[in-house]
Amino acid sequence: MTGGTEVDELFDMDGDTLREECGVFGILGHEDASALAALGLHALQHRGQEAAGIVTFDNDQFRAERHLGLVGDHFSDADTIGRLTGRAAVGHVRYSTTGETILRNVQPLFAELDGGGIAVCHNGNFTNALTLRRQLIRDGAICQSTSDSEVVLQLVARSRKNKIVDRFIEAITQMEGAYSLVALTSKKLIGARDPLGIRPLVLGDLNGAPILASETCALDIIGAKFIREVENGEVIVCTSTGIQSFFPFGKQQARPCIFEYIYFSRPDSVLSGRSVYDVRREMGKQLARETSVEADVIVPVPDSGVPAAIGYSQESGIPFELGIIRNHYVGRTFIEPTQQIRALGVKMKHSANRSQIEGKRVVLVDDSLVRGTTSVKIVQMIREAGAKEVHFRLASPPIRYSDYYGIDTPVREKLLAAKYSLEEMCAYIGADSLAFLSVDGMYKSMGYDGRDNENPQFTDHGFTGDYPTPLTDLSEDQEFISAPRLVEVG
Numbered sequence: 368m369t370g371g372t373e374v375d376e377l378f379d380m381d382g383d384t385l386r387e388e389c390g391v392f393g394i395l396g397h398e399d400a401s402a403l404a405a406l407g408l409h410a411l412q413h414r415g416q417e418a419a420g421i422v423t424f425d426n427d428q429f430r431a432e433r434h435l436g437l438v439g440d441h442f443s444d445a446d447t448i449g450r451l452t453g454r455a456a457v458g459h460v461r462y463s464t465t466g467e468t469i470l471r472n473v474q475p476l477f478a479e480l481d482g483g484g485i486a487v488c489h490n491g492n493f494t495n496a497l498t499l500r501r502q503l504i505r506d507g508a509i510c511q512s513t514s515d516s517e518v519v520l521q522l523v524a525r526s527r528k529n530k531i532v533d534r535f536i537e538a539i540t541q542m543e544g545a546y547s548l549v550a551l552t553s554k555k556l557i558g559a560r561d562p563l564g565i566r567p568l569v570l571g572d573l574n575g576a577p578i579l580a581s582e583t584c585a586l587d588i589i590g591a592k593f594i595r596e597v598e599n600g601e602v603i604v605c606t607s608t609g610i611q612s613f614f615p616f617g618k619q620q621a622r623p624c625i626f627e628y629i630y631f632s633r634p635d636s637v638l639s640g641r642s643v644y645d646v647r648r649e650m651g652k653q654l655a656r657e658t659s660v661e662a663d664v665i666v667p668v669p670d671s672g673v674p675a676a677i678g679y680s681q682e683s684g685i686p687f688e689l690g691i692i693r694n695h696y697v698g699r700t701f702i703e704p705t706q707q708i709r710a711l712g713v714k715m716k717h718s719a720n721r722s723q724i725e726g727k728r729v730v731l732v733d734d735s736l737v738r739g740t741t742s743v744k745i746v747q748m749i750r751e752a753g754a755k756e757v758h759f760r761l762a763s764p765p766i767r768y769s770d771y772y773g774i775d776t777p778v779r780e781k782l783l784a785a786k787y788s789l790e791e792m793c794a795y796i797g798a799d800s801l802a803f804l805s806v807d808g809m810y811k812s813m814g815y816d817g818r819d820n821e822n823p824q825f826t827d828h829g830f831t832g833d834y835p836t837p838l839t840d841l842s843e844d845q846e847f848i849s850a851p852r853l854v855e856v857g
């Protein structure tokens with residue numbers, strides 16, 4: 368199933384976008400809860416650069432700080448951390464997939480329920496949120512945000528069940544798509560992963576305090592112990608007396624998102640027992656086996672292309688050199704909200720290291736090619752630095768299909784591989800040759816013989832168009848979401 372412009376835009380209320388993911392973090396029963404949440408979010412910053420927020424509970428009140436911008440800009444000073452009192456905290460770094468980059472969409476989202484408040488953090492994207500939101504609004508719900516994540520809160524609020532966990536479960540069983548959720552009530556820290564486990568979520572422990580986080584790197588930064596992954600379809604409930612698990616969807620085979628390995632997750636994180644770094648390096652080795660070329664130097668496109676370039680160099684025997692220097696004050700460009708900012712970002716981010724390039728046949732290795740913003744600029748830059756030949760190699764297959772699960776890939780026609788053939792793409796980016804890792808090669812790098820087409824081990828919809836959940840909102844008309852909405856101007 369694929370989406371054209373109109374349906375794609377249903378998920379993209381800002382217009383053009385291709386951004387990343389969000390990061391979630393939660394901790395219960397630690398005196399430094401807010402400081403630890405801030406550190407955890409800092410480690411998860413690569414998953415979302417638009418906004419950050421923390422909500423704590425101090426046995427009396429919930430306390431919230433939510434800001435547009437980076438974690439370091441808003442959660443580094445003792446005053447802020449001091450205001451976020453309490454032994455329980457949840458936090459979020461956002462990269463928007465549904466709903467604009469405005470303060471009222473910044474998470475954790477919060478609702479006052481009859482039994483007390485609940486704060487919710489969401490990584491992923493619901494594929495029926497617009498459909499449900501329309502029904503809710505017609506039933507009288509007053510939505511405070513334009514984010515898909517708010518629908519969960521609205522459904523929890525409407526549930527007639529008595530216990531908060533039952534209300535939460537009733538809410539998520541109505542949702543489709545991808546979600547790793549972390550929620551905080553006055554007594555509980557709740558985590559949930561969608562039935563296929565599309566987005567990651569891990570459980571850790573710091574001196575008896577349970578922690579939920581998107582990636583293991585958020586545990587490492589605070590010296591917490593990794594306990595296990597939250598399973599696909601699992602609802603995990605942490606209280607002061609222990610941890611309980613529920614499987615409201617029954618058990619089924621997981622299909623985590625393969626793009627977490629390729630780009631999203633930090634290389635020092637471990638996902639389903641695999642080091643992200645090792646997988647990326649293996650992908651680079653496999654890429655070298657599949658797409659070898661005579662050259663003098665292998666140059667990575669920093670940051671995410673580095674491990675694959677190391678693998679390519681190790682397998683091909685061609686020396687690895689840092690022929691591109693990365694400016695550390697520019698973040699990830701793929702996840703910036705507009706094309707203009709992305710293009711400027713790429714320009715500011717990378718500079719050619721002429722001494723390693725001049726007169727050489729260069730192989731550039733990057734992890735993925737999406738719109739081509741990075742590759743066009745990099746190829747030109749490497750040529751201007753005097754390269755004799757420029758060969759571009761991608762450690763993942765061509766991305767031909769949009770993502771609706773928390774990676775904000777653009778409408779299909781902005782995906783280079785959706786509109787151009789390999790030769791056309793090569794001409795567009797101005798390289799002497801261009802080649803991608805094969806789909807089976809990607810699975811080989813993960814330790815399989817290839818893709819199991821009957822029962823795919825991962826969701827790889829961006830490469831194959833095989834979407835593992837219903838995409839209900841694609842059948843909605845646009846009238847509803849194009850109705851006038853509040854724009855905050857100050």
Ligand SMILES: O=P(O)(O)OC[C@H]1O[C@H](OP(=O)(O)OP(=O)(O)O)[C@H](O)[C@@H]1O
Binds near residue numbers: 668702
């Ligand atoms: O074809 P494009 O539209 O340019 O998108 C692909 C590029 O975007 C990502 O880099 P990004 O700068 O986001 O992050 P990184 O520093 O982790 O590589 C990715 O690693 C590619 O380099």
Ligand SMILES: NC(=O)CC[C@H](N)C(=O)O
Binds near residue numbers: 491516
């Ligand atoms: N990237 C994400 O995981 C986004 C979470 C949520 N869909 C939002 O737009 O805020």
Ligand SMILES: [Mg+2]
Binds near residue numbers: 734741
């Ligand atoms: Mg990159």
